[in-house]
Amino acid sequence: MSIGSKLIELKNELPLAVKLVAVSKFKPVDAILEAYEAGQRAFGESRPQELVTKASSLPKDIEWHFIGHLQTNKINSILPFVSLIQSVDSEHLLDAIERCAGLQQRTVDCLLEIHIAREESKQGLSFDEARLIMSQREKYKHIRIKGVMGMATQTDDWNQVRMEFKSLKSFAESVCDDRFDTISMGMSDDFQIAVEEGTTIVRIGTYIFGNRV
Numbered sequence: 001m002s003i004g005s006k007l008i009e010l011k012n013e014l015p016l017a018v019k020l021v022a023v024s025k026f027k028p029v030d031a032i033l034e035a036y037e038a039g040q041r042a043f044g045e046s047r048p049q050e051l052v053t054k055a056s057s058l059p060k061d062i063e064w065h066f067i068g069h070l071q072t073n074k075i076n077s078i079l080p081f082v083s084l085i086q087s088v089d090s091e092h093l094l095d096a097i098e099r100c101a102g103l104q105q106r107t108v109d110c111l112l113e114i115h116i117a118r119e120e121s122k123q124g125l126s127f128d129e130a131r132l133i134m135s136q137r138e139k140y141k142h143i144r145i146k147g148v149m150g151m152a153t154q155t156d157d158w159n160q161v162r163m164e165f166k167s168l169k170s171f172a173e174s175v176c177d178d179r180f181d182t183i184s185m186g187m188s189d190d191f192q193i194a195v196e197e198g199t200t201i202v203r204i205g206t207y208i209f210g211n212r213v
């Protein structure tokens with residue numbers, strides 16, 4: 001099936017209120033253009049250089065989301081192109097984004113990446129660390145902390161996945177802040193559960209573009 005028809009199928013399946021970010025990491029610009037021509041405008045990348053290269057050569061109305069681990073020395077390069085940094089996994093990184101955004105005189109939207117999976121390997125803040133950051137959010141003048149991002153355990157125990165998504169959703173609801181309303185959870189294998197559990201963004205790669213090699 002073509003990228004375009006995959007997208008149409010997905011659009012039909014997702015509620016209108018759920019935003020689809022097409023994860024194009026490791027995929028060539030041709031594949032992104034095919035999705036673009038089918039109407040897709042939001043794309044997710046996990047490596048800074050790849051995001052910058054693609055953003056520089058592709059249409060300017062594409063909205064780029066950064067979803068990978070971000071090193072502080074790469075913030076400056078992506079800031080001119082990125083519309084949402086979904087993967088803020090430490091207070092140190094948030095402080096560095098604040099400094100860079102201040103110097104570039106812009107405001108950047110971010111999500112706090114929370115570790116909800118059982119696996120040790122996955123990165124992210126604990127709920128307590130995220131709560132602490134939110135209690136000091138006044139110090140971030142150039143960042144809008146819009147919500148949370150999380151990745152569930154890779155398992156076919158769907159109850160486990162559902163529990164993890166529920167925990168992220170209830171954390172988001174427990175934060176008293178009007179603009180903290182974004183929840184990014186759900187990938188190719190588990191987006192249906194994420195939608196049932198009230199996500200507002202799904203990040204889908206393989207389902208649209210096929211396996212990454």
Ligand SMILES: *Cc1c(COP(=O)(O)O)cnc(C)c1O
Binds near residue numbers: 046187189203
């Ligand atoms: C790669 C990636 C995705 C997309 O995963 P698929 O299984 O290909 O849909 C989503 N979120 C993050 C953070 C990723 O790194």
